[in-house]
Amino acid sequence: MTDEITIVVGVKQVPDDDEVRIDPDTGRLDRASAPAVMNRPDRNALEAALALRDQTGGEVLAITMGPPTATDVLEEAVAVGCDDAALITDRKFAGSDTWPTSLTLAAAADALGADVVVAGEETTDSSTGQVPPGIAAHLGWAQLTYVEELEPELDDGKLVARRDVEGGHEVVAADLPVVVAVAYGENEPRAAPLHRKLYAENEFEPMELTADDLGLDEDEVGMDASPTSVGGMETVDPVEREREVIESIDDLVTALEDEEVTV
Amino acid sequence: MSSDDGTVDVSEYSDVWVFVEVHDGDVMTVSWELLNEASNLAEKLGEDLVALVIGEDCDDVADEAIARGADRVLVADDPVFEPYRADPYGEQFRALVEERKPAIVLIGGTHTGRDFAGRVAVPSHAGLTADCTEIDVDEDGLLQARRPAFGGNVLASILCEEHRPQMATIRAGVFPAAEPDESRTGEVEHVDVVVEEDDTITEVRERVVGEMADITEADRIVAVGGGVDGDLKPAKRLADALDAELAASRKAVDEGWIEGSRQVGQTGKTVRPDLYVAVGISGAVQHVEGMNDSEVVVAVNDDPNAPIFEHADYGIVGDLFEVCPDLAERIEREGLTEVEQ
Numbered sequence: 001m002t003d004e005i006t007i008v009v010g011v012k013q014v015p016d017d018d019e020v021r022i023d024p025d026t027g028r029l030d031r032a033s034a035p036a037v038m039n040r041p042d043r044n045a046l047e048a049a050l051a052l053r054d055q056t057g058g059e060v061l062a063i064t065m066g067p068p069t070a071t072d073v074l075e076e077a078v079a080v081g082c083d084d085a086a087l088i089t090d091r092k093f094a095g096s097d098t099w100p101t102s103l104t105l106a107a108a109a110d111a112l113g114a115d116v117v118v119a120g121e122e123t124t125d126s127s128t129g130q131v132p133p134g135i136a137a138h139l140g141w142a143q144l145t146y147v148e149e150l151e152p153e154l155d156d157g158k159l160v161a162r163r164d165v166e167g168g169h170e171v172v173a174a175d176l177p178v179v180v181a182v183a184y185g186e187n188e189p190r191a192a193p194l195h196r197k198l199y200a201e202n203e204f205e206p207m208e209l210t211a212d213d214l215g216l217d218e219d220e221v222g223m224d225a226s227p228t229s230v231g232g233m234e235t236v237d238p239v240e241r242e243r244e245v246i247e248s249i250d251d252l253v254t255a256l257e258d259e260e261v262t263v
Numbered sequence: 264m265s266s267d268d269g270t271v272d273v274s275e276y277s278d279v280w281v282f283v284e285v286h287d288g289d290v291m292t293v294s295w296e297l298l299n300e301a302s303n304l305a306e307k308l309g310e311d312l313v314a315l316v317i318g319e320d321c322d323d324v325a326d327e328a329i330a331r332g333a334d335r336v337l338v339a340d341d342p343v344f345e346p347y348r349a350d351p352y353g354e355q356f357r358a359l360v361e362e363r364k365p366a367i368v369l370i371g372g373t374h375t376g377r378d379f380a381g382r383v384a385v386p387s388h389a390g391l392t393a394d395c396t397e398i399d400v401d402e403d404g405l406l407q408a409r410r411p412a413f414g415g416n417v418l419a420s421i422l423c424e425e426h427r428p429q430m431a432t433i434r435a436g437v438f439p440a441a442e443p444d445e446s447r448t449g450e451v452e453h454v455d456v457v458v459e460e461d462d463t464i465t466e467v468r469e470r471v472v473g474e475m476a477d478i479t480e481a482d483r484i485v486a487v488g489g490g491v492d493g494d495l496k497p498a499k500r501l502a503d504a505l506d507a508e509l510a511a512s513r514k515a516v517d518e519g520w521i522e523g524s525r526q527v528g529q530t531g532k533t534v535r536p537d538l539y540v541a542v543g544i545s546g547a548v549q550h551v552e553g554m555n556d557s558e559v560v561v562a563v564n565d566d567p568n569a570p571i572f573e574h575a576d577y578g579i580v581g582d583l584f585e586v587c588p589d590l591a592e593r594i595e596r597e598g599l600t601e602v603e604q
Contacts, residue, residue, distance in 0.1 A: 098381075099385065099388065129377045134384070137386060142349075143378070143382060145349075145374065164523060165472065166523070168470070170469060170471070172466065173465065173466045220268075227388060227390030227423050228391070228421050228422065229423075229424065232419070232420045234417065236417065239555045242575075243573060243578070252579060253593060255576075256577075259576075261599055262599045
């Protein structure tokens with residue numbers, strides 16, 4: 001095992017869910033005006049990847065799968081400190097569910113020579129959390145999900161993580177290579193220095209990787225390789241609420257008593 | 264890596280499996296919730312409801328699964344399975360799926376369940392739907408895995424037509440847990456363990472798990488959000504006065520103010536108490552989705568435009584650090600008594 005490792009960090013462009021609200025009258029989501037941003041949990045993934053590089057040396061490469069406009073999130077990744085970045089883009093990838101998505105990202109990690117793949121715990125637009133374990137499964141690598149802290153033990157070829165589990169935590173040592181999904185909000189993402197920002201915006205061009213570049217056949221990716229499909233959408237009637245504004249504690253007490261809340 | 268397109272002859276696959284998540288002999292409640300709901304699916308399909316128990320020394324768990332509704336239990340019992348690790352569990356599951364060909368596999372949407380499901384769906388080229396809140400089978404026997412999409416009020420039905428098994432992770436708290444009936448009988452089968460410790464690529468060095476709060480059972484809930492700014496005292500006092508459980512939005516959990524087992528909403532739990540008091544919660548769609556079945560909703564927030572007020576019966580626009588203690592003090596002093604109608 002060499003001392004320096006290659007860390008590949010996956011990021012995704014999603015609609016900004018802070019700008020997305022339910023219209024209480026129709027029950028529909030108003031997302032038309034939501035701008036495209038980097039998936040928030042990915043900021044923690046970037047920070048974890050960069051912090052790991054600070055300890056181990058080596059390089060951090062950002063990848064994203066999406067249309068050319070997704071280059072924006074790669075620029076952000078390079079601005080905060082990634083050494084390089086690759087846009088994984090191909091019409092053949094359209095309609096991918098999590099199975100071919102994780103296959104495609106696994107192939108990219110392999111092509112880039114990754115020792116460690118780092119991702120956010122889930123995306124805010126589809127929130128499945130399935131892709132990091134999926135990448136690990138495709139590659140036959142170890143996986144560490146819901147990770148709060150990372151500690152490299154490269155002499156032994158291991159990465160050690162503190163993971164969040166229901167009701168507590170655990171410490172798990174995984175043999176490299178490994179896929180890490182970082183728990184959302186677990187670290188303080190660093191800001192981009194001005195010179196990196198200028199570089200990312202003005203000079204940087206990401207590598208581009210297509211299905212052919214990754215050695216993926218058309219029938220292995222995209223909609224054809226996706227086991228799941230959306231069968232239908234059903235609008236659930238919005239829950240009727242009183243939406244009554246209460247002015248005083250007395251009025252609230254009365255309201256609760258009317259609702260038969262007793263102590 | 265897999266290379267074929269993964270489609271299978273779906274007629275070869277039958278039975279509904281529930282993954283029983285067990286840590287050190289303790290079963291996660293969501294597993295019994297799934298057993299309850301899955302029994303309806305198995306009945307509709309005319310197939311067996313099978314509990315899958317992977318762990319160490321889990322005969323008691325297997326018996327309990329029968330008592331709680333399983334027709335059969337498959338037990339993979341070995342020290343390699345305690346504590347949970349994705350790689351040995353995944354390998355055992357893959358072998359079982361290849362040999363037994365289940366049509367449907369349901370898994371609780373805990374961190375462990377999601378870690379497991381994401382891994383095992385890949386080698387079987389299974390269809391996996393995350394965070395479902397409704398499940399059913401249609402007239403063709405196809406699993407309809409329904410999950411909230413685009414915020415709370417649209418349910419998307421996810422189908423898996425040509426791949427098997429049809430897998431889904433299910434949010435905790437959505438279904439009532441199956442009650443044990445000791446008179447039930449069923450078959451417990453110990454399966455061949457296909458994993459050896461030498462083949463594992465991970466090692467759990469430490470596992471610390473404390474009391475787990477079960478907010479899904481609470482009749483009353485006081486939930487805190489970003490507005491409490493790390494100070495839970497006012498909400499705790501109100502919760503005590505109301506005899507309520509404390510819960511939280513994702514923001515409060517991510518900030519580390521409160522444990523994750525108390526999180527309500529997407530990636531947390533669904534709750535349906537008689538009374539839900541949202542304190543300093545803005546009312547993001549992901550949160551509202553998990554509390555919308557509450558009987559009465561009260562919101563306290565200093566921002567009159569906070570979306571939570573659109574999802575509340577009674578809203579107080581004000582400083583929670585004043586409103587909560589005032590309300591708590593009033594209830595402590597005078598109580599709440601039902602009004603004669």
